[in-house]
Amino acid sequence: MPRFTDIVERVANAPVVPSRLPLVALLTGFTDAGGAVASTVEYMREELDPQPVAVFRNDALLDYRARRPILTFDRDHISEIRAPRLELSLVRDALGQPFLLLSGYEPDYAWEAFADAVRDLADAFDVASFTWAHAIAMPVPHTRPLTTTVSGSREELIRAHSAWKPTTQAPATIGHLLELRLSEDGYPVTGFVALVPHYLAETEYPATAQLVLDRFMATTGRVFDLDRVRESNGEFVARIDEQIAQNEELARMVGVLEGRYDAYMAGERDHAGQDVIGDLDEGDLPSADELAAELERYLASRPADDDKQGGSPF
Structure with missing residues (x-):
């Protein structure tokens, strides 16, 4: 050593x-x-x-x-x-x-x-x-x-x-x-x-x-002092939200995540007594690749001017 x-x-x-x-x-x-x-x-x-x-x-x-x-x-x-x-x-x-x-x-x-x-x-x-x-x-x-x-x-x-x-x-x-x-x-x-x-x-x-x-x-x-970090995050989230609001598939998938998150944080349990977030159904929950791919497809469909205006955080 x-x-x-x-x-x-x-x-x-x-x-x-x-x-x-x-x-x-x-x-x-x-x-x-x-x-x-x-x-x-x-x-x-x-x-x-x-x-x-x-x-x-x-x-x-x-x-x-x-x-x-x-x-x-x-x-x-x-x-x-x-x-x-x-x-x-x-x-x-x-x-x-x-x-x-x-x-x-x-x-x-x-x-x-x-x-x-x-x-x-x-x-x-x-x-x-x-x-x-x-x-x-x-x-x-x-x-x-x-x-x-x-x-x-x-x-x-x-x-x-x-x-x-x-x-x-x-x-x-x-x-x-x-x-x-x-x-x-x-x-x-x-x-x-x-x-x-x-x-x-x-x-x-x-x-x-x-x-x-x-x-x-x-x-x-x-x-x-977190002012600069908060400002950067506000701009980042605004761009993400804009992209999701204009894409029904993204909005649906994020909605599934929200439901799982809210159920878990509320302390709900399924019939087997497992944490809701710990018993995810592959047919119900989108994968990271699916979400990322959907974001990429959305960005590719946008006019070039949007990217110049900072429309994408990626």
Whole structure:
């Protein structure tokens, strides 16, 4: 196993990190429905100016052939090769309150060594809590509030914010491993899974970043200015609604999703005592491919001028 010094390097002249800060993790990788994690990382980096305090070594963790660095070719020479970043940073929220942000790519290699390095950093900086988020596609409509599934050790947050509580097996991400290891170490831990409409999973859906940031505020006490995110989401949803309103097939399919969602949220059960949302009939519920294909057919039928006016969010 790689040594700690092979995995991460502390940044020289980094800002002083106060003790007892919340640690937040945003790691892109296996699943990121609606661009939830990527959009939230972008928000953090553009709006809050993170100051790196530790940088993880790509040569130990990154599969370059799977996620190739980006080069800049300037007329007749290569001026830059920019690789993905994975780093721990000190960040200040809209009120100037500090917190720690672990952001970047999900490691391709050495997961346990990476988890040990994060645990060592958490100990070194005496963090107060650990929160992370990712997003998955679900058969839910965009016309209803986005919800989350919550895991971890903070029961009050699970009660307040977990709308779906399955018992299942699924492929793990590095966030799940960090949650498990830091929970074993006794840290207060919270994991959020944003449940994103499956037909919007491949888009950059601003509501997902808004949801993640809202949940981070609930767990950390930090404050984020969401005005720009809300504005972007309002424009996105208006375009989606316009498309659906003009297509009967899309409207019918979204209506099915709305009925399932409303029944589940109302706590209704079928005759077998199963969750309504957990007993979906393939003949009744459209697939993500069907919805996406229907949206694509609709967009292809629209005049070219509509696209120039921003008629499509895709």
